[in-house]
Amino acid sequence: MTSTVNPVDERAARAPEFPMARAAGCPFDPPPGLRGMQQEGPLAKVRLWDGSTPWLVTGYADQRTLLGDPRVSADINRPGYPRQAPMPPGGTGVSFILKDDPEHARLRRMVTAPFAIKRVEAMRPGVQKIVDDLIDELLAGPNPVDLVEAFALPVPSLVICQLLGVPYADHDFFQENSKVIINRNVTPEQRSAAHGNLIGYLDDLMGEKIAHPVDDLLSGLAGRVTAGELARDEAAQMGVLLLIAGHETTANMIALGTLALFEHPDQLALLRETDDPKLISSAVEELLRYLHITHSGRRRVAVADIEIGGEVIRAGEGLILANDIANRDPDVFAEPDRLDLRRDARRHVAFGFGVHQCLGQPLARMELQVVYNTLYRRIPTLRPATELERIPFKHDGSVYGVYELPVTW
Amino acid sequence: MKVTVDQDKCVASGQCVVAAMEVFDQRDEDGIVVLLTPEPPAEQAEDVRHAAAVCPALAIEIQD
Ligand code: SF4
Numbered sequence: 001m002t003s004t005v006n007p008v009d010e011r012a013a014r015a016p017e018f019p020m021a022r023a024a025g026c027p028f029d030p031p032p033g034l035r036g037m038q039q040e041g042p043l044a045k046v047r048l049w050d051g052s053t054p055w056l057v058t059g060y061a062d063q064r065t066l067l068g069d070p071r072v073s074a075d076i077n078r079p080g081y082p083r084q085a086p087m088p089p090g091g092t093g094v095s096f097i098l099k100d101d102p103e104h105a106r107l108r109r110m111v112t113a114p115f116a117i118k119r120v121e122a123m124r125p126g127v128q129k130i131v132d133d134l135i136d137e138l139l140a141g142p143n144p145v146d147l148v149e150a151f152a153l154p155v156p157s158l159v160i161c162q163l164l165g166v167p168y169a170d171h172d173f174f175q176e177n178s179k180v181i182i183n184r185n186v187t188p189e190q191r192s193a194a195h196g197n198l199i200g201y202l203d204d205l206m207g208e209k210i211a212h213p214v215d216d217l218l219s220g221l222a223g224r225v226t227a228g229e230l231a232r233d234e235a236a237q238m239g240v241l242l243l244i245a246g247h248e249t250t251a252n253m254i255a256l257g258t259l260a261l262f263e264h265p266d267q268l269a270l271l272r273e274t275d276d277p278k279l280i281s282s283a284v285e286e287l288l289r290y291l292h293i294t295h296s297g298r299r300r301v302a303v304a305d306i307e308i309g310g311e312v313i314r315a316g317e318g319l320i321l322a323n324d325i326a327n328r329d330p331d332v333f334a335e336p337d338r339l340d341l342r343r344d345a346r347r348h349v350a351f352g353f354g355v356h357q358c359l360g361q362p363l364a365r366m367e368l369q370v371v372y373n374t375l376y377r378r379i380p381t382l383r384p385a386t387e388l389e390r391i392p393f394k395h396d397g398s399v400y401g402v403y404e405l406p407v408t409w
Numbered sequence: 410m411k412v413t414v415d416q417d418k419c420v421a422s423g424q425c426v427v428a429a430m431e432v433f434d435q436r437d438e439d440g441i442v443v444l445l446t447p448e449p450p451a452e453q454a455e456d457v458r459h460a461a462a463v464c465p466a467l468a469i470e471i472q473d
Binding site for chain 1: 435
């Protein structure tokens with residue numbers, strides 16, 4: 001009877017669970033299971049927490065093709081969309097990153113101006129000051145110290161607060177809540193409550209900005225609300241998205257990047273000894289490629305049949321584009337598992353690809369350039385204060401990184 | 410080399426500006442791409458090709 005079984009169904013039946021575990025003792029490499037799949041072919045089936053079996057796409061070229069294909073939807077409310085976690089009771093508002101054009105483009109264009117290259121470059125001296133002040137405090141404080149708490153989180157948090165116009169004094173509150181939102185292991189009720197807290201907070205703030213607009217991003221959105229171009233709940237939703245995305249990702253790149261450099265002393269030495277902006281910029285791209293902290297893949301759903309690599313993805317089937325393994329595709333990056341700060345890694349897909357590519361990437365790049373160029377030069381003896389085995393990794397988060405990184409100098 | 414950009418497709422990622430500053434710029438209001446040099450000189454060709462390759466929206470077209 002096996003001959004009559006649809007081969008796709010059969011593959012679904014033996015689909016491995018996703019996300020997969022990393023190899024023990026290998027915190028920077030993608031799970032070995034993903035590597036195996038990449039060697040086997042362009043498409044595979046995986047099983048998610050809810051029993052659904054979306055396609056997993058591992059190859060770099062195929063991911064770029066699919067992420068640029070208008071038949072591929074980012075709309076989380078379409079049937080077949082591969083969700084990372086159960087839907088919270090009553091649902092939550094959906095930000096533009098989980099919508100399709102034209103709605104996505106309409107909303108995204110309202111917040112792109114502050115992330116333009118020249119605007120971001122104009123922020124560089126301010127970011128340098130934030131970084132320098134935090135290092136001064138670090139050096140004056142206890143030793144050893146947790147680098148995440150003392151430096152990696154405050155840098156992007158201070159920057160995004162300034163850009164948005166959110167009082168940094170409230171950072172404990174929104175960091176606690178955003179931690180819950182990006183943790184895959186909390187209950188839907190917990191996630192919904194945390195999201196509600198942040199929406200409430202941003203909505204209050206939006207009220208203030210509507211009444212007293214100043215020169216910041218939230219005031220810009222407030223102006224759109226006043227002009228009737230944007231609903232107030234949409235504005236609050238965007239504020240929450242930018243606030244969470246603005247610090248979680250960069251903070252993890254700072255801490256995990258520092259740990260990766262500790263494990264590669266020759267590469268750390270390169271950064272410690274240079275002030276060549278070209279090398280610093282290539283180092284940032286290579287660490288983005290190598291660490292791929294967005295390790296849960298880009299999630300999409302097909303809205304029409306799509307043929308790729310001799311297979312057909314049917315309309316309504318979910319897709320996970322695993323950018324972590326794409327960044328280790330040997331067809332694109334020679335010796336992909338080697339951290340090599342001098343290589344040209346600019347084509348990596350750490351920020352995704354297609355119209356949903358990360359909006360904040362110019363800001364993230366600039367922050368990381370300033371940090372990597374400053375921290376190790378100002379504290380040349382910076383080193384881990386514990387063994388690698390004792391460092392807690394965020395295997396359960398939708399953004400990968402370390403919960404803590406004790407350092408000494 | 411001839412370059413064209415599609416502003417409707419552009420998602421304002423700024424990647425082209427980083428890759429080839431003499432050729433691409435962004436509008437102040439929304440960061441959408443502006444083409445400065447439709448026929449860039451040979452020494453910029455490689456940077457422009459790189460810009461087209463990294464543009465996430467496939468908004469940059471090159472004719473040799
Ligand atoms: S790289 Fe593409 S999407 Fe980004 S600003 Fe340039 S044209 Fe627009």
